[in-house]
Amino acid sequence: MARKDLLKSVIGQPTDPPVDGGRSSYAMRGASKSMKVSIDSLAENSKRLLEGETIVEIDPALIDASFVNDRLSGDDEAFEELKASIASSGQDTPVLLRPHPEAANRYMVVFGHRRVRVARALGRPVRAVVKEMDDVAHVLAQGQENTARADLSFIEKALFARNLHDLGQAKEVIQQALTIDGTLLSRMLSVAGTVPGHVIAAIGPAKQIGRDRWEDFKKLMAVKSNVAVADRILATEGFDQLDSDTKFEILHSKVTEAGRAPRRRAAKATPAKRTWTAGEGRIKGVIGRAGRAYTISLTSKDSAGFGEFLSENLDQLYAEYLSQSEETSTS
Structure with a gap:
């Protein structure tokens, strides 16, 4: 689904406002809310025009990040390309914001984080649509936009799923947000929960590394002595200057060589x-x-x-x- 259609689908019909502004009570009502605000109902509105919706310009200093992160650092190339494009041609597609649920006169990004970051770097206002929505609608919109983005890697999607799970979102909501089934969600949560967070952060988005290789790396990281090996490699001089995919390749190969691999092996060796x-x-x-x-x-x-x-x-x-x-x- 194109991003413009996604924007239409989200703002085409308002969702019920939350009973209270806090997110702490969401965990108990997330599953029932997901039945009312589903990706199917959002998609039905994607063909509607943006009647009555206004694009406004907002100071990026008034905008805070989403309450759930969906990206790792290390995507400087894509950011610089977007920055150059907006600097020369302007911001064509507005971002989607919601009034901040906990801070008056501030806004929270639903999707469009990089466009907000670019506007902040260029010192110019952000073109945005501001829409009242609760946390469930926020999660579904952000997750659906992630699914529409080809540049979001497996590990970034896995971390997004884990972050939602840690915040108390129901598994049904997470599956709808990422348009995945329960089996894939379980695999994502397993990878993001087994590989230490500091190792994932050090590797970065690893755009070329898919699910199978991350699952293989997860098995290595399930052995505590292998984590110690990975930490020594992370501390090697110059490692932090490598690109994300190379970091993964080096870690995987060095841990396999120097560390203690799990006893249970796959029947066929993974191609080099x-x-x-x-x-x-x-x-x-x-x-x-x-x-x-x-x-x-x-x-x-x-x-x-x-x-x-x-x-x-x-x-x-x-x-x-x-x-x-x-x-x-x-x-």
């Missing part, structure tokens, strides 16, 4: 993979080999163009490979 970055982050790739299969997956800004270049020059590249192989064999 490594990450590659060039052009100051304009092109990134994950390179893997399993038996005779060799795969290269490209992402980031130049991925499409570079991929086309490779595909158009495969014959020439293979010919050069054969030529070098023959020279090596005859020398």
Whole structure:
């Protein structure tokens, strides 16, 4: 679902105001509230126009973050790209805010955190829609917007789910917010609950690392002695300067080598993979080999163009490979 449609779906119909302003009582009524405010009902309003809704400009100094975090640090490249775009062309899409439930004359971000951060950095007001909503509607809107974002990694979604769970949100609400089933939610909570928080924070968003590899890393981190190994690696000089995916790869490989791996092993070994970055982050790739299969997956800004270049020059590249192989064999 596009972000504009998502904005329509959230502000198309107001939700019932909470009985009281505090969130402490939500844990007892979250499940029943989720029946009234579901993603289905929000999606039904996505086709409606924003009739009667006003986009206003608000000082970012008056805006606080959502009560549940959904991002890790280490996404500076995407932030700088968004900042440059807004600086040159302005903020096209408004953010969604709600009146702060605990502080008068302040606002809380429902979604659009990076746009608020950009406005703060540029010293300009934020274009926003302000909508009264309770915590359940807030969680559903923020979670649905997360699902629509392709750049949110598995571990960020897992931490978002764990944060909601720790705040007392019902599992039914979390599943609806992230549009996932109970099995995937259990896996997310297991990963986010087993891998120590300081290790996850040190790694960062790890955009190229998916669920299976995080679950494998979780099994390593379930052994206390392996956590000590990870801590020694985190303290290594220069580790904090590496990109997020490389941090994960190094931690995973070094802990496996030096630490104590769990006794129960998978029947088949996980194919070895490594990450590659060039052009100051304009092109990134994950390179893997399993038996005779060799795969290269490209992402980031130049991925499409570079991929086309490779595909158009495969014959020439293979010919050069054969030529070098023959020279090596005859020398």
